[in-house]
Amino acid sequence: MVDIVLVEPEIPHNTGAIARTCACTGARLHLIKPLGFEISDKWVKRCGLDYWHLVDLHVYDNLEEYFASRGDKGLWLLTTKAPRDYTRADLSGDVSLMFGKETAGLPLWLREKYRDRCLRIPMVSGARSLNLSNSAAILAYEALRQQGFPGLNPTGEMAGE
Numbered sequence: 001m002v003d004i005v006l007v008e009p010e011i012p013h014n015t016g017a018i019a020r021t022c023a024c025t026g027a028r029l030h031l032i033k034p035l036g037f038e039i040s041d042k043w044v045k046r047c048g049l050d051y052w053h054l055v056d057l058h059v060y061d062n063l064e065e066y067f068a069s070r071g072d073k074g075l076w077l078l079t080t081k082a083p084r085d086y087t088r089a090d091l092s093g094d095v096s097l098m099f100g101k102e103t104a105g106l107p108l109w110l111r112e113k114y115r116d117r118c119l120r121i122p123m124v125s126g127a128r129s130l131n132l133s134n135s136a137a138i139l140a141y142e143a144l145r146q147q148g149f150p151g152l153n154p155t156g157e158m159a160g161e
Helices: 012-025 042-054 063-070 108-113 132-146
Strands: 002-007 028-032 056-060 075-078 095-099 118-120
Touching: 002 012, 002 063, 002 132, 012 028, 012 042, 012 132, 028 063, 056 063, 075 132, 095 132
Parallel strands: 002 028, 002 095, 028 056, 075 095, 075 118
Antiparallel strands: none
């Protein structure tokens, strides 16, 4: 199982696109407040198109509530400040992929506490970061690849074809 965790996401288009990735992969989506938008906001729904009914969505008031509910087993933090790239991580079991808000990333205290669980996506020098929704998709599919794409349609054919 793959869980995508967004800490204080700010841009509704990113969250909508990530929700669509979750809908298409079976990943669960966890949003940690404060959010920079309303979940019912037309832009979030627009980006998720008609996939919202397929999203297993969980919302938490803060990080403390998230950790009290979910714990930290299988947790991986994604940050441009990580000591190693994601290809060196074992994502073959149940994983929670945590991403920070678009303008600031994950809090320093969290990166320090889980330093050995921090991963980055390789980029050229001088590039600040990838778009949040692209980063979430890259990591979700890497985890699913390592897990053998459980529950996903291997042929790519749509139902009823």
